[in-house]
Amino acid sequence: MKKIFLPILAGLLVIGCTRDNINTDSNSAYTTIPSTLIPFAQKQLSDYINTPNVNRNNSRLLMQYWTETIYTQESNYDYASRSVSDQIYSNNYVSVLNNLVKAKGLINQYDPTLAEAANWPKIKANQLAIIDIMMVYTFQNLVDTFGNIPYSEALKLDETLTPKYDDAATIYADLISRLDTDVNTLTVIPGLSATTSSGSGASGFGAADLYYLGNVTKWKKFGASVMLKAGIALADSNPTLAQTTVNKAIGYGVITAAADNCQLVYLASPNYNPLYTELVASGRTDFVAGSPFMDFLKANNDTRITKFYQPNADGVYLSSPIGAPASQTPGGLDALSLPGTFAMTTTTPGVLLNVTEVNFYLAEAAARWNIGTAATYYNAAITSSFTEWGLPGDAAAYIAAHPYNPANWKKSIGEQAWVAMYNQPLTSWNFYRRLDYPVLTPAIYAVPASDGKVPVRMVYSNREISTNSANVAAAAAAIGGDKMSTKLFWDKF
Structure with a gap:
């Protein structure tokens, strides 16, 4: 058996998926399959995206869905007191990305049994592609939060503890390239169950995959949808790459139904939402x-x-x-x-990307480049949102009262995405920064560090400033200053 030492693995004890037993050393995991780290990383990613914890993710406050009424610091953009950026780095680089890197290592080291050997090359390729899609999704969130970030030298602790910060636009181009490869790699393997508990017995990770239960077809749709998201983000900064990426993503087949949403279904206890x-x-x-x-x-x-x-x-x-x-x-x-x-409610799913979000991207692509009919996608997005919230019968009347306006499509899409992304606030923040709608007024007692504006980025981690100061300083200079008011490279207007 292989023994993997990683302190953060203690969290594996409560994920609730089938795997080898863990001995009395709570900081060690014993495994004979390459899927041990996947459930942990997936839960950590979903938890970060969906939590309202003020130490980790204040996007619900930022987008003015909620506000605090007793401890109002975060509603007024005081993120420094709680070192929120430190937690964002830790959640994403350590809990998610580092564990996915370790999972890649397990897969590359795995020695298949004689019975598995024939299908192992394709299974291995699928598993590595699925991991890479999750890594791309996570890196894009980090770029969209900070701008330039550690990327090419990140997660290489045996080589450097002070990784350089790469140019955000360059990272985006590489993420798109990775997605292109990943989506084309994923292959359904005839004769293999999609939901086998062992990662080595299915086309993907089987039941160890908390998002899609090993369904490779759905992973392809998710990968294409993340690619669509990346393409739309570049619409104002690199329209040529943006349009090419969007067309490719649509051609690959994006999410078109709620059944294909990427989400984690939480449990009643102890792994609740x-x-x-x-x-x-x-x-x-x-x-x-x-x-x-x-x-x-x-x-x-x-x-x-x-x-x-x-x-x-x-x-x-x-x-x-x-x-x-x-x-x-x-x-x-x-x-x-x-x-x-x-x-x-304990079991409310944690959404990473859904059909409503995809339809808004498609509406935007149509508005910008005549790829399809914008009003059709706009209507579909609103309809799927009402359906998601259990009000499908109210959608038609709402759309009739709030039709798509081609003369000011940014306002139409921006405001309606603001409403529909109520429970996807990080995504809502992207729409707001890219489309400049809705028009938001800063918090009543906004801290001076916000420059009197609704923040458009998070400042760099204090821990990183202490331990990797030269590279952080270079990154801050490259983006125009380490401030909450510094726009990202794709936020042009």
């Missing part, structure tokens, strides 16, 4: 509806308000100005609307 962890298990009750977003829902008679939030004791939906303490709101904290019951 991180929303439940932060709002119920932790007893936190001071996340409430943000006024800009709730006012938009009310002004547009949007019935999704009943899913996004809970009415107060009087049956009224009441919100708070962004960053204001409850003492400045009539009625105080008890009068304000809490997040909807979806956030208080």
Whole structure:
């Protein structure tokens, strides 16, 4: 048996997938299959994307869906006090990317049995491609958060502890190239079950794959959809590469149905949704509806308000100005609307990318380059959002009242994506920065470091500044300053 020493592997004990037993040393994992690290990395990635934990991911506050009413620092963009960027680095580089690199190593070292040998080359190629798609997705999130980041020298701890920061646009081009290879590599292997518990007995990782249960066809769609996302992101900075990438992605076949959404289905216990962890298990009750977003829902008679939030004791939906303490709101904290019951439920899926998001990208591609019909994709995106929230019968009337406007398509798509991405706030932040809609006003007590603006990036990690100072300084100079107001390379307008 192979013994893999990695302190973070203690988390594997609670993932809930079939694997070899772990002995009494909680910091070691014993395995004879190459899929041991996959569930852990997938859960860590989903947890980061979906958590409202103020130490790790404040995008719900940033996009003004929620605001704090007792401890209001993060609503006012004070991320330094909690060293939020340190946690973002740790979550993504250590918990996700480093474990995926270790998984690649296990796969490359794996010695198949005689019975497995015939199919192992294709299985191996599939597994490596699936891992790489997850790595690309994670790296893109990091670029979209910081700009230039450690990339070509990252995750090579045996070579350097001070990796250089690569140019963000160069990273994007490489990520697209990787996705192109990955999607073309993935192959369904006839005769192999898609959901075998052992990673070596299926076309992909089998039941060790918490997102798609080893379904290679769905992984191809997800890979193509991530490629579509990357292409759209470049629309204003590199339109030629953007259009080529989008056309390729569509040709490969992107997500077109909710059944193909990339998400993690959380369990009742102990691996429940991180929303439940932060709002119920932790007893936190001071996340409430943000006024800009709730006012938009009310002004547009949007019935999704009943899913996004809970009415107060009087049956009224009441919100708070962004960053204001409850003492400045009539009625105080008890009068304000809490997040909807979806956030208080243990098993609410954690979404990484879904059909609603894809349809908005397709609408944008059509608006920019006449790839398809923008109104059709716009309508499909809104319809799938209403369906996702259990209100399919309300979609048609809403679309009729809010039709696609080709004369100001950025406003149409930007505002409606803002609503639809309510539970995908990191994605919503991308739409906001790229399309400049919705128009948001900074928090009432925004910290001076925000330069009086809604932040468009996170500053670099203090830990990195301490241990890798020369490379961080070079990166900051290259992007125009390590500030929350410094635009990313693709955020041109």
